[in-house]
Amino acid sequence: MWDLWIERAKPVMPVIVIDDPDHAVPLAQALVEGGVRLLEITLRTAAGMQAISQIKRAVPEAIVGVGTVTSARQLEDALHRGAEFAVSPGSSPELLACAQEWGGPYLPGVATPTEVMQAREAGFRYQKFFPASAAGGTAMLKALAGPFADVAFCPTGGIGADNYRDYLALNNVFAVGGSWLTPKTAVSAQNWQALTSLAIAS
Ligand SMILES: O=C(O)C(=O)C[C@H](O)[C@H](O)COP(=O)(O)O
Numbered sequence: 684m685w686d687l688w689i690e691r692a693k694p695v696m697p698v699i700v701i702d703d704p705d706h707a708v709p710l711a712q713a714l715v716e717g718g719v720r721l722l723e724i725t726l727r728t729a730a731g732m733q734a735i736s737q738i739k740r741a742v743p744e745a746i747v748g749v750g751t752v753t754s755a756r757q758l759e760d761a762l763h764r765g766a767e768f769a770v771s772p773g774s775s776p777e778l779l780a781c782a783q784e785w786g787g788p789y790l791p792g793v794a795t796p797t798e799v800m801q802a803r804e805a806g807f808r809y810q811k812f813f814p815a816s817a818a819g820g821t822a823m824l825k826a827l828a829g830p831f832a833d834v835a836f837c838p839t840g841g842i843g844a845d846n847y848r849d850y851l852a853l854n855n856v857f858a859v860g861g862s863w864l865t866p867k868t869a870v871s872a873q874n875w876q877a878l879t880s881l882a883i884a885s
Pocket residue numbers: 698725726727750751752771772813839840841842860861862863
C-alpha cells in the first residue's frame with residue numbers, strides 16, 4: 684500500500700495537530716492543493732479523532748491516517764472514523780496484535796535494532812523511525828540498512844525543510860514525516876496559503 688501511495692503522492696507526511704475542529708478541513712485542503720496527500724492526524728489533541736472523519740468526508744483527495752496511536756482502542760476508534768493508515772511513536776504487543784488483525788497499513792514506531800526486529804517479527808516491514816534526529820538521524824538509518832535490508836522507514840522527529848531531503852535520499856527511507864509543513868503560527872492565523880506554499884515546495 685505504501686509503495687502505491689508514494690507513487691501517487693509526495694513522500695512527505697505532515698504530522699498534523701488539530702487544536703480547533705474548524706481548522707481540519709481547510710488545513711487538509713491547503714495541503715492537498717500543494718500536492719501533499721498523505722495526512723497523519725495525531726491524537727495529541729481531543730479534536731484529532733473528529734478531524735479524521737471531517738477530512739474523510741470533505742477532502743476526498745486526501746489519504747487520511749491516524750497518528751500518535753498508543754493503544755488498540757485508539758486504533759479501532761480511528762478505523763471506525765475512516766482512517767486509511769495508522770502510525771505509532773512506538774509499539775506494544777497489544778497494539779501490534781490489533782494492527783495485525785486489521786491487516787491494513789500500519790507503521791509501528793522504532794528507535795533501536797531490537798524494536799525493528801520485534802516489529803518485523805510481527806509482520807511490519809514498513810516502520811516509523813522516531814524520534815529520528817534524537818535517535819541517530821541519517822547515520823542510524825544507514826547503519827540499520829545493513830542488517831535490515833528488507834525494512835523501509837518513515838523517519839519523523841526533528842525533520843524539517845532544511846534536512847528532509849537528506850533522509851529521502853536514503854534507500855531504506857520511503858517517506859519522511861514531521862510538523863514543519865503545518866507551522867503552528869500559520870495554522871492559528873488560518874494562513875492556508877502558507878501551507879499550500881510549503882506543500883508545493885516539498
Ligand atoms: O505525536 C506523534 O504522533 C508522534 O509520533 C511524533 C511526531 O511524529 C513527531 O513528534 C513529529 O516531530 P516534529 O516534526 O519534530 O514535530
